[in-house]
Amino acid sequence: MDIRKINRELAITGQITPEQLQEIALNGYKSVLNLCLPDEGNLWNNEQEKTEFLGLKYVNFPTTIEEINQQFTLKLFETINELPKPILIHCDNSLRAATVVLLYIANKQGIAFDTVWPRTIKLGLH
Numbered sequence: 164m165d166i167r168k169i170n171r172e173l174a175i176t177g178q179i180t181p182e183q184l185q186e187i188a189l190n191g192y193k194s195v196l197n198l199c200l201p202d203e204g205n206l207w208n209n210e211q212e213k214t215e216f217l218g219l220k221y222v223n224f225p226t227t228i229e230e231i232n233q234q235f236t237l238k239l240f241e242t243i244n245e246l247p248k249p250i251l252i253h254c255d256n257s258l259r260a261a262t263v264v265l266l267y268i269a270n271k272q273g274i275a276f277d278t279v280w281p282r283t284i285k286l287g288l289h
Contacts, residue, residue, distance in 0.1 A: 166190075167257070172248040173267070175260035178203075179253055181213055193247035194220040198254040198263065201225065220246055226259050233276040236266050243267055 166187075168174045178199065179187065187195065195214050214221040222242055226235075243250065243263075252260040262283050269279040 165257075166251065169264050169268070172250065173243075173264050174249060174251050175257050175264055176251060176253045177257045177260075178255050179210075179251075181207060181210075184213055184217055184219075187251055188217040188219055192219060192249050192251045194222070194250040196243065196246065196250050196252045197221070197223045198226040198252065198259045199223070200227065203255055222246065226254070226263070228259060228262065231262065231266070231280075236263070236270070236276060239263060240267055240270060 166174050166176045174192070179195070195210075197210060211221045211223065224239055224242055226239070243252075252263060254260045265283055265286075266276065266279055270276070
């Protein structure tokens, strides 16, 4: 598992496994935010149950790159703001997670969605 710590509150990774949950909890993460869709092939059963059993908060916020727009991200940012920190945000290959974190940080810095979104596309995160 390649966890990329973005700042004190946020980290991203690709799909996690049940075996990695213990390590995630031991590393001090308080929440797991899963951006995967229910029909993605590498998902495993009971991720929420197993995550919460270890004392972490868990939210599945199914996300596709095509859905990302200003209104959608504001709902997602509310979820991020409500979760205990630090949060591990994951998806199948970490591209959606990286996109969401970039947009979230830009939003916190007062940078408009319409300014950041084209940059995420240019970075290849679309």
